[in-house]
Amino acid sequence: MWSRRQGRLRPTVCGVEELRRRRREQEAALRKARREQQLVSKRLLREDAPEEAGEGCVAVILGEAEVQQFLRQAQRGAEEKEREGALVSLRRGLQHPETQQTFIQLEGSMRTLVGLLTSNQAVLQLEAARCLHELSHSEQSTIAEACLPATSYLLTYLSGYSSDFIELCLYTLGNLIVESEAVRRQLLPQGIVPALAACIQSPHVAVLEALGYALSQLLQAKEAPEKIIPSILASTLPQHMLQMLQPGPKLNPGVAVEFAWCLHYIICSQVSNPLLIGHGALSTLGLLLLDLAGAVQRTEDAGLELLACPVLRCLSNLLTEAAVETVGGQMQLRDERVVAALFILLQFFFQKQPSLLPEGLWLLNNLTANSPSFCTSLLSLDLIEPLLQLLPVSNVVSVMVLTVLCNVAEKGPAYCQRLWPGPLLPALLHTLAFSDTEVVGQSLELLHLLFLYQPEAVQVFLQQSGLQALERHQEEAQLQDRVYALQQTALQG
Secondary structure, three states, X not given: OOOOOOOOXXXXXXXXXXXXXXXXXXXXXXXXXXXXXXXXOOOOOOOOOHHHHOOOOOOOOOOHHHHHHHHHHHHHOOOHHHHHHHHHHHHHHOXXXXXXXXXXXXXXXXXXXXXXXXOOOHHHHHHHHHHHHHHHOOOOHHHHHHOHHHHHHHHHHHHOXXXXXXXXXXXXXXXXXHHOHHHHHHHHHHOHHHHHHHHOOOOOHHHHHHHHHHHHHHHOOOOHHHHHHHHHHOOOHHHHHHHHOOOOOOOOHHHHHHHHHHHHHHHHHOOOHHHHHHOOHHHHHHHHHHHHHHHHHHOOOOOHHHHHHHHXXXXXXXXXXXXXXHOOHHHHOOHHHHHHHHHHHHHHHHHHOHHHHHHHHHHHHHHXXXXXXXHHHHHHOOOHHHHHOXXXXXXXXXXXXXXXXXXXXXXXXXXXXXXXXXXXXXXXXXXXXXXXXHHHHHHHHHHHHHHHHOOHHHHHHHHOOHHHHHHOXXXXXXXXXXXXXXXXXXXXX
């Protein structure tokens, strides 16, 4: 017999609605955590000419006198080659934080550099821009703010003719944007969003990749939902971003990765996800998911996960929107093909990149949470056993696998009948032996649903030492109520 602790008020046996309420709360917390995960970084372009690299020059820390000397030579040198060489030496010195501090503290240094940036000599413009790029890579906000006089010119040069120069300006702006709110405050009224929107028409892959980087940095600003994303959504950028994610021969992986992260940050802001859904974001991302699944079957390229991660997050978050139902979003995803593709990716992650399994399982959770058809696909494609094989990976993965199984069981007797017993029973007995409270708790939720909809499951469970498995957790504060409720359900059965 199950023992009962005395002197404690016990809840009545949990019904399906109570289980659903608890799981909705848990999923809401998980969604919030996933939305808040960001990818702040900086990029550094260093492409010295071969002849420079061959000179054996080593970047050295420059003192105030040396910085002044190089600036003076760059500004007043007799020949262009001498002026260029001075800027090259300054740029190398600016690779050191100490030189960067010396530079910004030197009166007139930034004014001189901006003057060179705006000169009519392309070689000097490029080297001055490279000096600014070195400064932009600093993690000190004071250095980013020292570059403020140059930002309007960098923005202007985005409409230039040299793709290399535009690429450099975009990466420099991206680095400065993420470091300083003052820089963002200056760039927004100066028209950074229209300037970026114009760049997306570029035929150059390197420019598009740099654009995606700069845009992703802008979208991660804390003020983005109120001050930045509305203007981006009002521009042509969302439609063009989705075009960059269209599968086909023109899809460039590097560009797609950058714009997939941009889309992720926009979706996480929840400013106007119905607009994105209306633009066909779900169908585009769904087709890209199918394309990625095909790609992992054809290649061992480990870079595929770089694109898979933001695509999975975008789809997962969009599926939580009420607008999905109104525009037939579930239908856009073509049930069985999406589930099959997702399992191909899960197997790929299992073998090559286990850290991405929670991303795929979170999408599977959101697909099955409110859709009997996706649950049917899971069963008809015999994917329960492959899903259970993921349980040993980690506690996080175990919880998500069990949550997906709860989604299926929740759909009623017909679904539970196809789940039980099969390989699920030994898997549940195994997870009940885990020390992790969350894994055990989710196992109890699944058992409760099975007992409600499949009464014969009670006897099978008890015959397989289920009693002892439950008794292990009777004294655990976080699990007592659920263990007791499950015991009551079993006794009534």
